[in-house]
Amino acid sequence: MKNAEPPHCAMDPDVDGQLRLSGSWTLSTALQSAQVLGGIQAPVRGMDARDIDQLDSAGVLQLLRYSRSAGLADDALLFRDEHRALVCTIDEVADERPRPQRDYGVAAALERLGRSVHAIGGNIVVLLGFFGENLAKLARLVRQPRRLRLTATVHQMEEVGLDAVPLIALLSYLVGAVIAFLGSTILRDFGAEIYVVELVNIAFLREFGVLLTAIVLAGRTASAFTAQIGAMKAREEIDAIQTLGLDPIDLLVLPRVLALMLMLPLLTFIAMVAGLAGGVTVGAFDLGIPPQMYIARMHETMELRHFLVGLSKAPVFALIIALIGCLEGLKVQGTAQSVGERTTSSVVQTISLVIILDALAALWFMHMGW
């Protein structure tokens, strides 16, 4: 490839006010040609572009813009024949120009704020509607058990439940150990280290067992539900399901909801046991409480109500995680970016809702004296 001549222009010595252009007027020389055109001082009455060597649409656009701003008539521009088709094509389309949409500034920020508040309100309504629809379909399932997708449900149970066991057990064990450490440093000052047993027991049975499980599953499972269903939505698979006379709720949502509602209480139980084990370990190695003594103390002081309070929250959290995960998936709109946005949104929503509900529940159970 030989290098193109730079763009050049000079006043024609023969014709008054006639500009003679030469060189290469293309995209790669666009900056130079803008300088050349900007440097013209004398009044221009016509342009002769017949000596131009290479010309492309960027160059034509510049020349047309310049001639228009200089107030030249259409026939004041001369082009070589082989360039004329290009010039005509561009001249036809180069006139109207909408500005790019800009959304900067205070007004736009306020507008976005208003829109997102409105959207949150709409989201709540949609979520409640989805919840109702699922309840109705669930009731139908009780009357017509044939509709249950048993294979899909068992498959989901394996994915959301069994596969999550190692992760949940490890995290709960570590958090149990941390709580034991924390408690012991404070209780040691009062010589009451043995109360670490009650601390870990109550914390894990009432709150942390279920909360930790729900948060891990919100990150692990709600995102998976959204991405799976969202990808199907984006590829029009959900539409196909509907046109085949099947019900996407029956087929995709209910198996996930049921699987999670069955598995989350079981995982919660595992989390509780693992958390208590963490407490036992710290007691044995750091606090000088031998396991036999720790477990004997546990038997003495443990109350069933703590366990029941903790476990009673598990199905509620499961329902929230499964419903939001599936609903966000169904909201996906055909683009790769939309799948990402919905997945983020489902994880954020489930984790926040789980924590908010847990706080409200703690308050309520406390006042009920349970």
Added chain:
Amino acid sequence: MAIPSRDRHDGDELAIRVRGLVNRFGNQTVHEGLDLDVRRGEILGVVGGSGTGKSVLMRSILGLRTPDAGQIEVLGADARADDPAARLHIERNTGVLFQDGALFSSLTVGENVQVPLKEHHPELPERWHYELALLKVKLAGLPADAINKLPSQLSGGMRKRAGLARALALDPPLLFLDEPTAGLDPIGAAAFDRLIKTLQEALGLTVFLITHDLDTLYAICDRVAVLADHKVVATAPLPEIERLDHPWIREYFHGPRARAARGSGERETERQA
């Protein structure tokens, strides 16, 4: 006057030269010693049955696939070389319209067209990127307000036009079109054919056009290359191809659909004349 035009800047008559191309997937052979010439300034239609490797050929020429053997020259540069300068030369001078447009779904049409401009010409001010993108969008026959729309808000035909606008962003002398009219209704397909022809004449493009659409072949192609038996069995203007005695060509060009397309192609020619 001996001023070289941009259509023959290095004196070579061929835009693409393929020699002895071999492509295999496992033990399945797609191309075996394939030769192909694309002349500058022509619209070459590439036809062939399903699985004859039309898309593989295009991907090999574009450097998206490394062939098992053979030479490929694109605009005087060796497409198979690992030389970054040669690759850049080819990338800057080719535009590709993929089958479904392959627009970036998270960007608006305008931003899609600006991607190559921003990548290859970062020195230009942003306003110019925008104006050039707008020009290309309108050249591709889209209304100006389409520039702020997302690909998901466009119909299939408009997505193709947006893809064409992005392919034209850098004013490439060489344009690859993969099934440009597939999935369009006959009226939309005919309009797209005319658009390609108009742009090709105005911008002096060389067009490598893969198609199944007989109407497209009759309406706009200067020459047609037929892929069969792992190679190009013929490259010639349509009337010559039709006369060839090859089983696939006979079936393709003398079936009921071909007769209808030929009729409409002739009507089109008469109308233009």
